[in-house]
Amino acid sequence: MTVFKKHVFICVSGKTCPGEGAEAVLGEFRKEIGDLGLKKEIRINKAGCFDQCGNGPLVVVYPDTVWYAHVQPEDVKEIVNEHLLNDRPVTRLIYDERGRTNR
Numbered sequence: 567m568t569v570f571k572k573h574v575f576i577c578v579s580g581k582t583c584p585g586e587g588a589e590a591v592l593g594e595f596r597k598e599i600g601d602l603g604l605k606k607e608i609r610i611n612k613a614g615c616f617d618q619c620g621n622g623p624l625v626v627v628y629p630d631t632v633w634y635a636h637v638q639p640e641d642v643k644e645i646v647n648e649h650l651l652n653d654r655p656v657t658r659l660i661y662d663e664r665g666r667t668n669r
Contacts (some may be wrong), residue, residue, distance in 0.1 A: 570609040572650050573628045576637075580615030583622035586639065591623045594642040599650075608650055621661060652665035 576592045595610045616624050618656040619633045621635040625645070632655045634645065641659055 568650040570607060572608045572630070574608065574650070575613035575626045575628070576610070577614070577616050577618075577622055577624040578612045580622070581616075581619045582622065583619075586622045586636075590639045591625065591637050591642060594639040595625075595646070598618050598642055598646045600653075602646070604650075618661070624661065631653070633661040634659040641647060647661075661662070 574595060575586045576588060576595065578588045584624070590609065592612060598606055599608050599610055613626070616633075616635055617633075618624055623637045625634040626632070627634075627649060629643075630649075630650065630653075634656070636643075637645070637659060641656070643655050645659065648656050
């Protein structure tokens with residue numbers, strides 16, 4: 567069994583995430599990780615509803631327990647480069663239970 571360095575979950579269900587482009591965000595994460603040859607180190611998964619409707623697409627990174635809100639495909643490269651590769655969460659995208667902290 568492979569133990570992943572990072573595990574990324576993208577909500578693709580619930581009331582709002584599908585209509586807010588969650589599948590496009592998922593696809594962009596998979597493309598970026600695949601292009602970088604990191605599929606054995608970083609796992610990208612579809613997730614069910616996180617019960618935070620209206621703040622999606624939501625992305626959660628483990629083991630860091632960092633939640634991102636309103637993620638768009640153009641945000642993915644920054645999350646991959648800063649957070650997944652360099653352990654620096656992208657503060658402008660972090661979810662704080664009221665929505666994004668900055669946008």
